Amino acid sequence: MESDTITVGVLGASGYGGGEVVRLLADHPSFDVRVVAAHASVGQALAAVHPHLAGLPQGGLTLEAVDAPSIAERVDLVFSALPNGTSSTVAPALLAGGTLVVDLAGDFRLPAEDYPSWYGFEHPAPAWLDEAVYGLPELFGGAVAGAKLVASPGCFPTPAILGLAPLLAAGLVEPGTIRVDGKTGTSGAGRAAVESTSFAATDGSIRPYRAPGHQHTPEIERGLALASGQEATVLFVPHLVPTVRGVVVTAYAPLAAGVDTEALTACLAAAYEGQTFVRVLPSGEMVDAKRTRGSNVVELQAFADPRTGTAVVAGAVDNLIKGAAGQAIQNANLLVGLPHETGLPAMAVAP
Amino acid sequence: MESDTITVGVLGASGYGGGEVVRLLADHPSFDVRVVAAHASVGQALAAVHPHLAGLPQGGLTLEAVDAPSIAERVDLVFSALPNGTSSTVAPALLAGGTLVVDLAGDFRLPAEDYPSWYGFEHPAPAWLDEAVYGLPELFGGAVAGAKLVASPGCFPTPAILGLAPLLAAGLVEPGTIRVDGKTGTSGAGRAAVESTSFAATDGSIRPYRAPGHQHTPEIERGLALASGQEATVLFVPHLVPTVRGVVVTAYAPLAAGVDTEALTACLAAAYEGQTFVRVLPSGEMVDAKRTRGSNVVELQAFADPRTGTAVVAGAVDNLIKGAAGQAIQNANLLVGLPHETGLPAMAVAP
């Protein structure tokens, strides 16, 4: 029924994140993609840029330039998958036009003062930072429901915060220093052709990158503080491994006295009971990015190592879905009053 | 000249580690493989089990059963690439016969009391543990030179100890708790066909395994104590990633006050100056397993994160060469009075 349809625009639709939003919305009962815009490939059909979308009606849409006022007039809600530093120049005009915005970039996730050091730019719209809700639906779904602008979390922060926050809040992990070791496939780096993510350079490669200054560091810290009320200091070291989709984070946190693996596991299980997309593994089982591929699922596990006073918390997601487009759709669902699970896949495409 | 030739036996020659010893020795000026033995494939030609060795004269050798007294009579030196728990049942008879032994398994790396808990067996030859030298040539080469039995280090401990030991010894890293996050390809799991390392199960997979009880944990602790005189407690969490060869370890250690990245890097550079196989990267550059593949090289880097009081030390090796067969050959070179570099590749096969 037309009156139930929410019209949607996707910015950055020529990239992997934007393409994934369009693909996932093909099965959605309420959202209808009417506008696809990007800085690259303007004037081409969407299906020419994403041939796997050829079978979809939206594959025939033409990529247009990112003209925020014009787009605001035509759609109810925008997913912005533009690069970091670009979303924040576009969102204000959309919001001013009454369009809801879900941002997949990092532009609305931090306080203004953090942007110069962690992202390398002065924030162009600091007033909107106070309006933005950090959209981790399983933790902050209530706040999202009434918002206009959602900062959808990054791929690494998603499993890190979901795994650590309940343990911090329950006092099973002590505030202090948490080291987070990340592993990711190449799709998180985006679609632009660069030698370091060519097949020849990546196959057989395992390598850290952009540490200790990766911009997801303060995002994890802030998300943990929001969710748990505890201040933790985070060191984050990401690594590239030879796969396309898939993120695993392994966090090393201070274990509270007397806490064992069962207590950690029970806390996580209780925190996410009934959540469709969170799979807390029984003690002794290990997360695997492969079991999340193609789905909006996050796998979580935790174990205690009393020898070293460490709680180890591991989480896995498909970085393009739960770590980007899928989570953005959860947030959009909440913005328009739908259950956050609406239209999203809960099973991986395996093997 | 025959009088300069050292005759060699390779036990476990049907597996990846044993096969790699034979392959690498093809270019060696002094070692001559005369005996290949294994528990599997007995009676087959070596080249039938390792078709890539068909071009080598040793490809025509027949795999024989592991009869230690008989082998001791026929060769000067044995590389044992038998599984954990098996080498220690075979080595005594070889040593009693006067044959030098380099063990690639974990059977001679720990004190006797550690075997039940970390390896799951009572050590069958504890008296030999005192004779065994831990063979990390760049740190303990002098001790190897006069030995009869060498415990060649494991794939993860090799880069972990090489990277951390000089920093601990110099006081740039404080003794305390060190978390070591490992990433490895599948070849470290050996050649036996199991579903978890099938192509279908591994492609697209990123997953932790066997933590916190992995047997390389006490080996790293002991190696660090031996090399630095400092006691550190280690938590080790390995992960499988989709590649065949390649190990990266990322260690998170307590940073001493006032120490910066340049100091860490300078310490490592000084410690390994002139070492053919150790490549200490300049500040800001990141290790990559791909740049070690096919070579006996270890890449090392370190950086300081004062925000969290952490020294991050990363190291990369080809787990079958510097992490196994190549390092065993370094040790064998030292046992017979040759320079440890003899006959070993210092350049990766890249891309």
Add this chain to the structure above:
Amino acid sequence: MESDTITVGVLGASGYGGGEVVRLLADHPSFDVRVVAAHASVGQALAAVHPHLAGLPQGGLTLEAVDAPSIAERVDLVFSALPNGTSSTVAPALLAGGTLVVDLAGDFRLPAEDYPSWYGFEHPAPAWLDEAVYGLPELFGGAVAGAKLVASPGCFPTPAILGLAPLLAAGLVEPGTIRVDGKTGTSGAGRAAVESTSFAATDGSIRPYRAPGHQHTPEIERGLALASGQEATVLFVPHLVPTVRGVVVTAYAPLAAGVDTEALTACLAAAYEGQTFVRVLPSGEMVDAKRTRGSNVVELQAFADPRTGTAVVAGAVDNLIKGAAGQAIQNANLLVGLPHETGLPAMAVAP
């Protein structure tokens, strides 16, 4: 509504093909999986064997032994993903009980006399071969609609027949000898752990196998004859390449005089106009298995090489979906009177 529900059993549910049937049916409006049976893992929960299905109600079903009479009493329709040679021992009892059967194995695709030479067994139920309909829905959908037993085609024959049949029928390709060169990932070999499909053996490998006697050879010949009325003799040479899902076939056929690329392309486009799952590429574009992954799509292209009198026809599918489980569901849809597209994905999960 219960009265609209078709109850379903999946045999061979512990393997890749059976697991994929269950996964795809999760989104199906009419089929309800009630029974999962297998020869392996009997007594385990389905989600223990396929952890990615944990979120599905059917994940809680227990794998039971394959007891055909009992299963026939409980379900309306069975997908049999049992191994070649096993389906034909089970299907008769199911059919006798009034249950519809869609067979994913090769047991009902050939005349009885072909089984000893191509499959290595005497067919146990030759009378049923006459009842079986070869279920390539885009070509033989009408015949499927009234059947009880469907032989769902193999992964290689699917794109080969779809690509060649219209050209043969139109006389653009002459009957004669057609060479079909196939490339496939490892999932087509099934789930059993064998060394030749381990990650270490497969990564970096490109290799032909089981030629010239592969059992898909006579299936392609028969499918072409059925669809085109023309007799062609086929040589089929499959190759393994390092991927999990994905099949590409490249067929080299005799080009009729005066035929050019445009004529070949136009013929294919006309043959499949309006077909949801068949994507005929414009002249000059090349198929890619990646663009079919996770979907029921087949990509087809054709070009003429007058220099050598050859028509080259290439096709790509996801071997577990259009080459197995997805096509089986198309057939089941037709058996129960639904449009063949019902409940199946038309877009790849890319990148």
Add this chain to the structure above:
Amino acid sequence: MESDTITVGVLGASGYGGGEVVRLLADHPSFDVRVVAAHASVGQALAAVHPHLAGLPQGGLTLEAVDAPSIAERVDLVFSALPNGTSSTVAPALLAGGTLVVDLAGDFRLPAEDYPSWYGFEHPAPAWLDEAVYGLPELFGGAVAGAKLVASPGCFPTPAILGLAPLLAAGLVEPGTIRVDGKTGTSGAGRAAVESTSFAATDGSIRPYRAPGHQHTPEIERGLALASGQEATVLFVPHLVPTVRGVVVTAYAPLAAGVDTEALTACLAAAYEGQTFVRVLPSGEMVDAKRTRGSNVVELQAFADPRTGTAVVAGAVDNLIKGAAGQAIQNANLLVGLPHETGLPAMAVAP
């Protein structure tokens, strides 16, 4: 001994082929790389562009611009790994200066009249085409020995010609039309970053490309004519598969009457008896690119399919070694009077 040293320049040293020449020459007893030149990265140290060469003295050489007269004065022999169409603009000045030239590009492999249609350029130095020797050492080694300019064969033609030529010459395969289906990894496409060979685009991809006009088509035809005296017309269809190194060609040729698999195999075995780098597989065994990786080996197999009158000949090489740099070194060895095998690896780095 200095008087035995042949001084060498490598053009195109910033790319994969040029880098591989430098790497392989590190173990060569006579060739000493003194000059590295390229169009890209001029002014950088070679080890900055190829970090895996850091351990080599030549890693310290500075990449210089391609100034042929200057280079001719400084070195005895040049390997040119410049792009197609560039080598032929540089080689004349080198040759005029008395420098021997081994060209890894396609610039001297065809008659002048073939360049516009197959390579897209008018040949700038047609006079030199008559001087150039096609350097497939196992077939034309005698002609190479006295030459000044060698056209080193392409990666696909190498196994195709080696596999087919003896069978054509012996009459086991009839002249006529041969279809050659090629499969290759990405390194053959060179080092430039393009989206189609990014990891995200290549992992999971199987796809034909540049057919039927690939420039290796006339090279195979000409090589077969030179080696066998028989004229065959070739259709060549290459495919990209997800690996870095490795080429397999599968050729479908007209089988002479009465010829069986054993006759084909025996013919190949006899043709290459005693050849270090050619491994003819026994009847029934299949080639594998993995068993050639890191080596200069070519694997060959052949079988007869009397049903379709086809001889199938398959060959596998490491495209960067036997298909490029290794074969170029074989040719250089012959140019200076050394055995062609000198300094080259005969064993793959496996697994």
